[in-house]
Amino acid sequence: xxxxxxIIYQDENVLIVNKSSNMxxxxxxxxxxxxxxxGILKNQLRQKLWVIxxxxxxxxxxxxxxxxxxxxxxxxxxxxxxxxxxxxxxLVSGVLEGKEGTINKPILISGRDVSIxxxxxxxxxxxxxxxxxxxxxxxxxxxxxxxxxxxxxxxWSLGHPLAIDNEYGISDPIxxxxxxxxxxxxxxxxxxPLISRLTLHAAALTLTLPRNGGEKxxxxxxxxxxxxxxxxxxxxxx
Numbered sequence: 001x002x003x004x005x006x007i008i009y010q011d012e013n014v015l016i017v018n019k020s021s022n023m024x025x026x027x028x029x030x031x032x033x034x035x036x037x038x039g040i041l042k043n044q045l046r047q048k049l050w051v052i053x054x055x056x057x058x059x060x061x062x063x064x065x066x067x068x069x070x071x072x073x074x075x076x077x078x079x080x081x082x083x084x085x086x087x088x089x090x091l092v093s094g095v096l097e098g099k100e101g102t103i104n105k106p107i108l109i110s111g112r113d114v115s116i117x118x119x120x121x122x123x124x125x126x127x128x129x130x131x132x133x134x135x136x137x138x139x140x141x142x143x144x145x146x147x148x149x150x151x152x153x154x155x156w157s158l159g160h161p162l163a164i165d166n167e168y169g170i171s172d173p174i175x176x177x178x179x180x181x182x183x184x185x186x187x188x189x190x191x192x193p194l195i196s197r198l199t200l201h202a203a204a205l206t207l208t209l210p211r212n213g214g215e216k217x218x219x220x221x222x223x224x225x226x227x228x229x230x231x232x233x234x235x236x237x238x
Contacts, residue, residue: 005017005019005037005041008062009216012068013068013070013071013074013209015064016062016063017063019037019055019059019060019061019062021057021059021225024036024037026051038051049067050067052066052075059198061203062205062219063202064207070210071210074210083207083208084205085217086146086202086205088151088200089130089139089203089226090151090155090200090201092155092163092199093135093162094136094137094159095134096129096137096158096160100129102126103157104124106120106121106122107121108121114153121147123145124143125143126142126143128140131234133233134179135179149167152168152198162198163199164195173194174193174194194229195226196225199226202220205217205218
């Protein structure tokens with residue numbers, strides 16, 4: 001079966017989709033374009049698309065594409081001038097103190113390497129604590145800049161990397177047995193993880209639509225694995 005991507009909005013200029021996990025936005029040297037988000041969408045819509053921004057392979061949520069060069073320039077300038085507002089939901093390791101905060105640490109990108117470095121570019125992430133659990137914190141992250149891995153490395157720099165992050169934290173999946181007392185595996189089988197990928201979701205994006213000039217916010221709910229994980233934490237992980 002051919003994979004179908006969930007389209008949440010489109011007009012003659014833009015296409016906005018809800019990206020699933022385990023999917024590259026564009027091909028790398030090991031991935032065929034037809035197996036990437038942009039390739040699947042081109043086949044699904046039978047038209048050319050312009051990539052404006054990207055999120056990591058295992059990050060889910062809102063992503064916008066342009067349908068023509070003019071729209072690509074328009075929205076790219078909105079990104080460059082920090083006119084586009086983005087909201088992420090992240091599950092981080094440990095218990096964050098306070099209700100909200102700002103992480104203002106420059107990020108240096110050199111090839112594939114990303115680091116916090118004084119000679120890097122200004123990078124700012126505002127955040128709010130949504131809920132605390134025994135070993136994790138659910139946060140809303142509002143990046144004011146758009147550096148690669150910004151949210152991931154910013155929370156890592158605080159000592160609170162994402163709950164699952166194979167580059168800045170640990171890659172172990174989250175198991176219900178790790179926090180539910182007296183948990184028993186059914187039918188003597190292997191326990192299925194609640195979630196086993198990057199705990200980051202692009203929940204909302206606000207931009208000005210090209211030509212009509214209207215500002216609009218696009219939101220998508222947490223994917224099923226993320227939602228179930230939070231529900232179990234609320235029930236057993238306090």
